[in-house]
Amino acid sequence: xxxxxxxxxxxxxxxxxxxxxxxxxxxxxxxxxxxxxxxxxxxxxxxxxxxxxxxxxxxxxxxxxxxxxxxxxxxxxxxxxxxxxxxxxxxxxxxxxxxxxxxxxxxxxxxxxxxxxxxxxxxxxxxxxxxxxxxxxxxxxxxxxxxxxxxxxxxxxxxxxxxxxxxxxxxxxxxxxxxxxxxxxxxxxxxxxxxxxxxxxxxxxxxxxxxxxxxxxxxxxxxxxxxxxxxxxxxxxxxxxxxxxxxxxxxxxxxxxxxxxxxxxxxxxxxxxxxxxxxxxxxxxxxxxxxxxxxxxxxxxxxxxxxxxxxxxxxxxxxxxxxxxxxxxxxx
Amino acid sequence: xxxxxxxxxxxxxxxxxxxxxxxxxxxxxxxxxxxxxxxxxxxxxxxxxxxxxxxxxxxxxxxxxxxxxxxxxxxxxxxxxxxxxxxxxxxxxxxxxxxxxxxxxxxxxxxxxxxxxxxxxxxxxxxxxxxxxxxxxxxxxxxxxxxxxxxxxxxxxxxxxxxxxxxxxxxxxxxxxxxxxxxxxxxxxxxxxxxxxxxxxxxxxxxxxxxxxxxxxxxxxxxxxxxxxxxxxxxxxxxxxxxxxxxxxxxxxxxxxxxxxxxxxxxxxxxxxxxxxxxxxxxxxxxxxxx
Numbered sequence: 001x002x003x004x005x006x007x008x009x010x011x012x013x014x015x016x017x018x019x020x021x022x023x024x025x026x027x028x029x030x031x032x033x034x035x036x037x038x039x040x041x042x043x044x045x046x047x048x049x050x051x052x053x054x055x056x057x058x059x060x061x062x063x064x065x066x067x068x069x070x071x072x073x074x075x076x077x078x079x080x081x082x083x084x085x086x087x088x089x090x091x092x093x094x095x096x097x098x099x100x101x102x103x104x105x106x107x108x109x110x111x112x113x114x115x116x117x118x119x120x121x122x123x124x125x126x127x128x129x130x131x132x133x134x135x136x137x138x139x140x141x142x143x144x145x146x147x148x149x150x151x152x153x154x155x156x157x158x159x160x161x162x163x164x165x166x167x168x169x170x171x172x173x174x175x176x177x178x179x180x181x182x183x184x185x186x187x188x189x190x191x192x193x194x195x196x197x198x199x200x201x202x203x204x205x206x207x208x209x210x211x212x213x214x215x216x217x218x219x220x221x222x223x224x225x226x227x228x229x230x231x232x233x234x235x236x237x238x239x240x241x242x243x244x245x246x247x248x249x250x251x252x253x254x255x256x257x258x259x260x261x262x263x264x265x266x267x268x269x270x271x272x273x274x275x276x277x278x279x280x281x282x283x284x285x286x287x288x289x290x291x292x293x294x295x296x297x298x299x300x301x302x303x304x305x306x307x308x309x310x311x312x313x314x315x316x317x318x319x320x321x322x323x324x325x326x327x328x329x330x331x332x
Numbered sequence: 333x334x335x336x337x338x339x340x341x342x343x344x345x346x347x348x349x350x351x352x353x354x355x356x357x358x359x360x361x362x363x364x365x366x367x368x369x370x371x372x373x374x375x376x377x378x379x380x381x382x383x384x385x386x387x388x389x390x391x392x393x394x395x396x397x398x399x400x401x402x403x404x405x406x407x408x409x410x411x412x413x414x415x416x417x418x419x420x421x422x423x424x425x426x427x428x429x430x431x432x433x434x435x436x437x438x439x440x441x442x443x444x445x446x447x448x449x450x451x452x453x454x455x456x457x458x459x460x461x462x463x464x465x466x467x468x469x470x471x472x473x474x475x476x477x478x479x480x481x482x483x484x485x486x487x488x489x490x491x492x493x494x495x496x497x498x499x500x501x502x503x504x505x506x507x508x509x510x511x512x513x514x515x516x517x518x519x520x521x522x523x524x525x526x527x528x529x530x531x532x533x534x535x536x537x538x539x540x541x542x543x544x545x546x547x548x549x550x551x552x553x554x555x556x557x558x559x560x561x562x563x564x565x566x567x568x569x570x571x572x573x574x575x576x577x578x579x580x581x582x583x584x585x586x587x588x589x590x591x592x593x594x595x596x597x598x599x600x601x602x603x604x605x606x607x608x609x610x611x612x613x614x615x616x617x618x619x620x621x622x623x
Contacts, residue, residue, distance in 0.1 A: 074425050121608045127424045128368045132562060133607045136600040139555070143597040256551070260432055267429050296444055303437025307430050311418045314426045 024192045027275050031188060035181040039174065048173035050289060052245060055180035056238045058281035061265045062187045062274055063234030068263065069271035070195060071227040072207030073123065074131040076259050077138025078235050083145060083254020084111050085236025086243035087152055090160040093244075100163045100244065108236040115232030116225070123224045126210075138259045146251035157250030160243045176245055183241060184278070187234055191274050194230070203227055204272070235262075268309055270316025279318050338467040340584045346473040346542065348580020349480035350376070353535035354557025355564065355572035356487070357528030363504030363567050364524035367427055371411060371435035372532055373554015374442075378404040379533025380545030381442055384451040393454070401533040407438070408529025412522055435550070442547040453540035476538045483534065484573055491569065500524065504567065532557075552596065556583075559603040565613025574614060 038051065060082060067073050088107030092098040098106070122133050146155050163170045163179075170176065194200050202223045206213040214220050243249045252258065261284065269280020287305070291298040313320045354372055361369045383400035387393065415434050419427060456475045461468040491497040502510040503520045511517050535553075536545065543549075556579065564575025579599055587595035606613060 068425060074428065076428075125607055125611060128428075128566075129607055129611055131368075131424075131428060132558065133604060135555070136559070136603040136607070139600045140597050140604070143594065143600075147593045147597075256555075263425075264429055264432075267425055271425070297440070299440030299443060300437055301440070303433050303435070303440055306433030307415050307437065310422065310426045310430045310433065311415065314419070314422050 024196050025189075027192060028185060028188055031278070032181075032185060035185075039177065045173060048177050050286065052173075052176050052180045053242075054282045054285045055177075055184045056242045056245070057262070057265060057285050058184050058278045059187045059238040059241075060235045060262050061269070061277035061281045062184070062191050063231035064262055065266045065271065065274060065277040066191055066194065066203070067227045067231040068266050069273065069277070070200065070203040070207060071224055073224055073227065074127070074263070075134040075228075075231070076131050076256070076263060077134035077136070077141070078231065078262050079254050079256070079258035080138035080141035081111050081115060081232040081235040082239035082242075082258065082262070083141060083249070083251070084114070085239030086160075086249040086253050087145060087158075088236070089240030090158055090243050090249050091151070093161050094159065100161075101165060104237065104240040104244070107240050108233050111236035112229050112233040115229045119225045119228045120221070123221065123228060135256065135259070138254065139256055142251050142254040142256065145254055152251070155251060157248050157252075159248050160246070162247070163241075163244035170244075179241065180245075183237065188274055188278070190230075195274070199223060199226060207272075264306060268306075268316055270318035270320070273316070273318050273322075276316050276318035280316065283317070336588070337585070338465055340588045341581060342464070342467055342469050342473060344581030344584035345577055346476050346580070347539075347584065348560075348577040349476050350535040350539045350553065350576070351557050351560040351579050352573045352576025353480060353483065353531045354553060355561035355576045356484075356569060357531045358558055358561040359567050359569060359572045360500070360524045360531075361528045362561075364500065364521045365416065367416060367431065368558070369416075369525075369528065370428065370431040370554065371438060372528060372557060373550035373552070374435045374438040375404045375408060375529040375532030375550070376536035376539075376553045376557075377442060377545060377547065377550035378407055378438065378529075379536030380453065380540040380549065381446045381451070381536075381547065382533075383453055383537045383540065384545065385446055387453070393456075397537050400537055401530050404533030404536070405526045405530040408525045409522060411438075411529075412525035416525065417518070417521070435554070439547055439550070446547060448547060450544050450546040451540070452544045453537070455541040470542065472538075472541045476542075479534065479538055483531070487569065496523065556599045559599040559606075562603055562613055563606050568613065571613055578614075 038047070060078065064075065064078055067075055085107050088110055089103050092103035092106055093100055096103075118137065122130065122137070125133050145152050149155075152158060170179065195203075202213065202218045203226075205216065205218055206220045206223060210220050239253065242253070265280035265284045266277050267280070268284060269278065270276025287302065288298065291301055294301055309317070354376060357372050357375070358369065361367055361372070379400050382403040383396055386396035386399050391399065411434050415430050419430050422430070455470065455472040457471040459470070461470050462474075463469075489497075491501055499510070499515045500520050500523065502513070502515055503517055507517055510520075536549075539545075539553075557576070560575040560579045561572050562575070563579055564571025564573070579602060582602060583595060583598045586598040
């Protein structure tokens with residue numbers, strides 16, 4: 001399935017393909033420019049803390065958006081994969097003293113394998129049923145993590161040794177910022193290539209109608225599987241990196257509420273839009289930071305914002321803004 | 333040893349009755365609107381916490397408990413009016429987020445209006461456990477089972493004997509046809525949310541003397557109620573009752589014989605098993621794909 005990730009848009013006519021490739025990587029360039037420009041402008045410790053958090057969440061959302069936004073398959077359990085990635089990395093790096101990057105890669109690969117195994121039966125379900133199955137799966141993962149305290153440390157969680165690349169421990173905000181942003185750029189690159197490939201068209205086709213896609217000769221099950229496994233692997237990768245960054249993992253990383261947060265970020269930013277997934281991750285990571293000023297009103301305002309956005313902007317912020325921008329251009 | 337399994341059975345049926353009430357609420361709302369209301373569990377919490385607050389103001393129990401149910405029903409109607417009605421044509425995912433947002437909102441509101449501590453309601457009929465063939469049964473258990481039984485009978489009569497109940501069933505079978513014969517579908521939707529909220533609150537009021545209540549007690553109860561609804565067949569009224577009781581008994585037996593640490597996981601393992609093996613539930617009608 002990796003082969004389909006790198007397939008270029010079309011080989012039929014050169015000019016449109018080139019133009020499309022430029023459009024495809026516009027987001028990547030814009031993101032790199034913004035990420036590069038921010039530290040000199042607002043480079044204080046608090047900025048780095050939040051920006052790193054945003055980037056990790058955005059990696060999860062870029063992957064999840066392939067599944068929810070493009071393929072139209074809901075998952076209310078991706079925090080389970082995120083948590084498993086974190087715990088897998090932590091266990092391999094601490095108990096078995098594996099090198100950091102090997103632990104990270106092995107954990108992400110293991111989670112991808114788990115996702116691959118559970119995907120076949122689960123992805124036969126649709127709509128609410130799929131949502132509930134993934135929800136159940138995520139909750140089971142978080143209960144197991146909280147209960148098997150001899151391995152995971154139980155509800156208190158476990159320590160994670162510092163990230164070391166080629167024997168050198170990563171320290172400092174700037175280094176972590178670079179790692180987080182680099183991972184996000186890689187995730188965006190993978191996602192935008194996938195979306196522009198035949199696989200991306202297949203995902204969008206099955207979103208519109210699975211039956212019609214099947215009739216058109218698309219192997220629906222295979223493409224759903226692809227989106228599911230890729231999104232799970234990205235979630236696990238982000239989970240592992242976040243565990244290294246925080247220095248510990250707790251079962252809360254795999255909780256139902258965390259899954260909800262991820263889905264909300266994707267839907268809030270705008271489904272079927274990679275830029276939307278990143279904006280959603282940024283806004284919803286920043287929002288609680290801002291809302292803490294409201295103290296007791298924090299939860300209530302958060303809930304109200306969720307409901308209001310979904311009612312008034314059901315397509316999410318970025319697509320709504322894009323339409324607005326197009327609209328004003330037409331008027332001129 | 334008979335006492336053991338009898339004990340698990342009674343405990344299971346007691347909790348299962350609450351799951352059944354929540355599951356009926358899920359099914360009623362689903363039938364009227366095809367919405368899975370993730371805020372359903374919050375009405376259980378609102379019922380329990382309102383009863384605690386009303387009792388604290390000195391209102392007698394006989395008024396406080398129905399009052400708490402009424403509060404939850406009103407909140408249910410408001411949620412329907414403010415959130416669901418405006419998003420009638422939304423897709424599945426935005427609808428899921430809306431009801432989740434509503435549940436977060438209600439939880440936040442409960443923190444403000446009530447408080448963040450754990451409360452217990454006094455039981456309706458004393459604390460002393462009765463001895464039933466070696467099993468210790470708290471009187472509140474009998475209240476839970478008895479009231480649930482009355483509600484099930486009353487709802488059955490309502491759905492089959494009254495115009496309003498028949499209208500609700502008609503909408504669940506075919507919304508367009510129901511509209512064509514002059515049924516006010518929006519009114520049915522509103523009534524469904526109110527009724528579902530009230531049912532959840534009854535569960536919350538009944539279980540608070542046994543399982544306590546707090547502002548965040550609704551999440552798990554709601555999710556398990558949903559598992560019960562799925563187990564019985566989403567949208568099926570007898571299915572919701574059977575699913576709730578089965579889930580309650582399996583959970584309490586599992587906690588007793590297998591592992592009490594995994595008590596909360598049992599509901600979700602069952603949920604997954606049902607979804608994968610028999611997605612229409614034990615008593616639900618088989619659904620087919622339509623192009």
